[in-house]
Amino acid sequence: MASRPFIVGNWKMHGTRAMLSEARAIDRAAQRLMQVEIALAPPFTLIHPVRREAEQIGVGAQDCHPADGGAHTGDISAAMVADAGAGFVILGHSERREGHNEKDKLIAEKAAAAFDAGLKVILCCGEPMEKREAGKAVDHVLRQLKASLPDNVPEAGERLTVAYEPIWAIGSGEAASIEDIVAMHSAIREFLVKTFGEEDGTAIRIIYGGSVNPENAAEIIAGDEVNGALVGGASLSAESFMNIVLAAQDVIASQS
Numbered sequence: 136m137a138s139r140p141f142i143v144g145n146w147k148m149h150g151t152r153a154m155l156s157e158a159r160a161i162d163r164a165a166q167r168l169m170q171v172e173i174a175l176a177p178p179f180t181l182i183h184p185v186r187r188e189a190e191q192i193g194v195g196a197q198d199c200h201p202a203d204g205g206a207h208t209g210d211i212s213a214a215m216v217a218d219a220g221a222g223f224v225i226l227g228h229s230e231r232r233e234g235h236n237e238k239d240k241l242i243a244e245k246a247a248a249a250f251d252a253g254l255k256v257i258l259c260c261g262e263p264m265e266k267r268e269a270g271k272a273v274d275h276v277l278r279q280l281k282a283s284l285p286d287n288v289p290e291a292g293e294r295l296t297v298a299y300e301p302i303w304a305i306g307s308g309e310a311a312s313i314e315d316i317v318a319m320h321s322a323i324r325e326f327l328v329k330t331f332g333e334e335d336g337t338a339i340r341i342i343y344g345g346s347v348n349p350e351n352a353a354e355i356i357a358g359d360e361v362n363g364a365l366v367g368g369a370s371l372s373a374e375s376f377m378n379i380v381l382a383a384q385d386v387i388a389s390q391s
């Protein structure tokens with residue numbers, strides 16, 4: 136558990152301007168919770184409006200194209216999301232790997248483009264149930280992570296966050312057990328230290344995602360090597376999202 140947990144709301148394909156009141160409420164409440172780093176990743180269409188409403192919290196995107204620009208109808212570059220006010224981008228989410236057939240190599244190219252545009256990256260990884268049942272979850276995740284990282288990660292400790300999201304736990308109401316989360320995060324930490332060296336490897340945050348809610352957040356966030364949470368469904372209302380943030384704040388308070 137890091138000194139300052141990172142709690143990120145991934146709104147996925149939810150939210151029209153009516154949701155801006157939730158972002159405003161989250162931002163207002165965040166002023167009293169400075170020990171927790173809070174961020175929202177709304178859909179592209181809300182990045183700029185959320186950035187304008189929110190002063191305290193980070194704002195990010197849920198994807199970007201690997202190219203700087205060009206004839207790519209419907210796509211959005213890393214520079215464009217940065218220009219709209221995003222400070223980070225979520226890449227490699229299983230919903231993009233599955234729904235858009237994104238492969239590790241493409242994700243690494245997107246990450247390189249995001250770093251070039253000055254963005255931070257939340258790189259997602261996670262295993263399907265078959266791999267866990269076969270005892271191959273750690274192998275699968277480490278292989279995926281290795282292949283999804285670009286050759287050059289500038290200021291890795293500061294600019295890269297890894298999100299472990301077991302696919303079967305996403306939106307299922309069934310989070311992974313704390314033992315499984317800690318075991319996976321420890322394996323990821325070992326890999327990061329080996330890859331980036333002691334200083335950056337220990338500074339990179341590893342956050343957990345998959346059915347995090349106000350009831351299970353404290354136990355998960357208090358776990359060894361768990362530096363925060365990537366929250367889907369429970370981030371759509373300011374009340375439930377801030378209850379997760381409050382749980383993170385309580386964990387920090389109880390440890391200091």
Ligand SMILES: O=C(CO)COP(=O)(O)O
Nearest residue numbers: 145305306345346367368
């Ligand atoms: O995919 C997720 C966050 O990126 C997790 O979603 P849920 O919190 O809805 O399970």
